[in-house]
Amino acid sequence: MPKKGNKRWQQSRQPMSQEPHDIADDGEKKNRSKKDIQLLRGFKDILPADQGPVQYLQTKATELAKFYGFGKIDTPLLEMTSLFRRSVGDVTDIVEKEMYTFTDAGGDSVSLRPEITASVVRAYNEHGMLNLPQPVKVFYWGSCFRYDRPQTGRYRQFNQFGLETIGEMNPAVDAEIILLSYLFLKEIGLKVEMQVNSIGCPNCRPEYKKNLIAYYRRKKRNLCGDCQRRLLKNPLRLLDCKEEGCQELKSEAPQIVDWLCEECKNHFMRVLEYLDALSIPYNLNSFLVRGLDYYTKTVFEILPVAPDDQPERRQSALGGGGRYDGLSAVISGKEAPGCGVSIGIERLVIEMRKQSVEPPAKKGPQVFLAQIGEQAKQRGFQLLEEFRKEKMAVGQMFAKDSLKSQLELADKMGVKYVLILGQKEVLEGTILMRDMEGGVQENVDLDRVVTEIKKKLKDGKIRSV
RNA sequence: GCGACCAUGGUGUAACGGUAGCACAGGAGUUUGUGGCACUCCUGGCGAGGGUUCAACUCCCUCUGGCCGCCCCA
Numbered sequence: 001m002p003k004k005g006n007k008r009w010q011q012s013r014q015p016m017s018q019e020p021h022d023i024a025d026d027g028e029k030k031n032r033s034k035k036d037i038q039l040l041r042g043f044k045d046i047l048p049a050d051q052g053p054v055q056y057l058q059t060k061a062t063e064l065a066k067f068y069g070f071g072k073i074d075t076p077l078l079e080m081t082s083l084f085r086r087s088v089g090d091v092t093d094i095v096e097k098e099m100y101t102f103t104d105a106g107g108d109s110v111s112l113r114p115e116i117t118a119s120v121v122r123a124y125n126e127h128g129m130l131n132l133p134q135p136v137k138v139f140y141w142g143s144c145f146r147y148d149r150p151q152t153g154r155y156r157q158f159n160q161f162g163l164e165t166i167g168e169m170n171p172a173v174d175a176e177i178i179l180l181s182y183l184f185l186k187e188i189g190l191k192v193e194m195q196v197n198s199i200g201c202p203n204c205r206p207e208y209k210k211n212l213i214a215y216y217r218r219k220k221r222n223l224c225g226d227c228q229r230r231l232l233k234n235p236l237r238l239l240d241c242k243e244e245g246c247q248e249l250k251s252e253a254p255q256i257v258d259w260l261c262e263e264c265k266n267h268f269m270r271v272l273e274y275l276d277a278l279s280i281p282y283n284l285n286s287f288l289v290r291g292l293d294y295y296t297k298t299v300f301e302i303l304p305v306a307p308d309d310q311p312e313r314r315q316s317a318l319g320g321g322g323r324y325d326g327l328s329a330v331i332s333g334k335e336a337p338g339c340g341v342s343i344g345i346e347r348l349v350i351e352m353r354k355q356s357v358e359p360p361a362k363k364g365p366q367v368f369l370a371q372i373g374e375q376a377k378q379r380g381f382q383l384l385e386e387f388r389k390e391k392m393a394v395g396q397m398f399a400k401d402s403l404k405s406q407l408e409l410a411d412k413m414g415v416k417y418v419l420i421l422g423q424k425e426v427l428e429g430t431i432l433m434r435d436m437e438g439g440v441q442e443n444v445d446l447d448r449v450v451t452e453i454k455k456k457l458k459d460g461k462i463r464s465v
Numbered sequence: 466g467c468g469a470c471c472a473u474g475g476u477g478u479a480a481c482g483g484u485a486g487c488a489c490a491g492g493a494g495u496u497u498g499u500g501g502c503a504c505u506c507c508u509g510g511c512g513a514g515g516g517u518u519c520a521a522c523u524c525c526c527u528c529u530g531g532c533c534g535c536c537c538c539a
Contacts, residue, residue, distance in 0.1 A: 039530090226536075370498095403499055406499090
């Protein structure tokens with residue numbers, strides 16, 4: 001128990017049960033417990049003051065997705081490890097070294113999801129959504145987990161907003177996904193550009209891969225160390241390298257577009273036609289490849305537009321996606337084409353700050369209810385309910401007794417009016433209405449105060465317009 | 466996984482080889498029913514472990530954490 005400490009905590013502390021390991025009676029134990037309660041590395045608390053941007057984004061995302069006919073889906077944070085091994089890919093970095101994997105009490109190997117698409121496709125199959133009118137369009141908003149070294153815009157728990165359209169091959173689907181990704185960011189006020197590519201399908205990609213490997217094998221000596229490994233492990237990623245030497249080699253490397261089969265080429269052309277028709281700014285980037293194995297045909301990334309003063313600065317993607325026509329078969333054995341996108345919320349928030357984009361300021365209550373004395377407190381609670389029924393925001397702090405501190409709080413909240421309810425007023429059935437700007441006060445009937453305040457605020461609005 | 470830098474109250478900072486000031490925030494009061502200003506008082510700190518030293522918050526090492534870059538990705 002606290003020896004001197006703050007009086008104001010003690011009341012509430014008394015009834016708490018004593019946790020045996022938590023009684024810090026000497027320095028050593030105190031230190032240990034301080035460390036034990038530390039935030040886990042790469043994780044983050046989002047405090048009340050920081051909720052604004054996230055909530056704003058969520059509202060925007062939900063509105064957009066719903067308008068276009070996407071229904072919300074929530075899937076568990078935890079899945080069988082094999083789901084991700086099979087879908088994301090066994091030899092990807094994500095699965096190889098970034099998953100939070102453990103054995104549960106029943107002996108199953110389970111993992112915190114490193115991404116959400118696989119779960120959505122799993123749910124699609126598991127709940128027979130292939131019997132619904134196709135395609136099935138869903139969106140999600142939730143946390144993913146990757147055990148990676150934290151840095152700017154990278155956390156071990158991060159949030160993704162995503163859209164998935166499953167059960168349809170039509171290139172209009174790809175276009176819609178790209179369009180919505182673009183619209184979402186544009187409406188938030190971010191300047192972004194889309195990078196688009198097609199990486200073919202199991203019919204044409206192997207042939208291209210063969211050629212790519214052949215090309216690079218001849219130049220192996222000039223490749224950086226990473227790329228020499230990539231050549232063996234994941235040759236497509238050779239195209240992603242930022243080393244100067246590799247960049248040079250890349251410029252003469254075979255390009256996937258030249259190797260696409262008729263079907264893939266056709267599909268890609270039609271997607272691009274849509275993008276042109278919709279005036280979506282995009283760059284064809286024949287070197288764009290993605291880190292997840294399940295992509296086929298269309299792939300894209302959303303990049304922030306580099307600031308004018310440093311156009312060379314590398315930007316990490318705000319989001320990305322593409323088509324995954326083989327994913328369902330890999331997960332369930334049943335064919336179902338699909339296309340989707342996922343967008344990193346934390347990166348969006350960072351980018352908004354970088355581009356000085358402010359979410360519209362949420363206005364707090366315009367009225368504060370102050371009370372003095374027990375009776376007034378009780379009556380105050382009732383009055384507050386009357387305001388709530390009218391859906392009017394009213395600030396209060398019934399935990400405070402002194403009028404002074406309540407007024408201070410009201411001032412900090414920036415309210416226009418403070419309602420002061422004391423013993424005298426309760427007995428008279430009135431309440432004091434104080435205009436915080438001029439300091440003028442008037443007595444109002446307790447029964448009429450809600451309508452009175454409503455009128456005042458409305459008048460003020462008209463005046464200010 | 467690799468590399469750079471950093472680590473003082475809730476936040477932002479200052480100083481010093483002899484155990485810490487300041488500002489803001491928070492609480493109480495000057496005004497026991499009245500805010501914004503002012504004043505007074507209070508709460509609260511050297512991330513952990515080891516070493517050098519008579520003495521370390523200060524120097525050295527390790528760990529932990531933060532931040533940034535690479536890798537990868539959202």
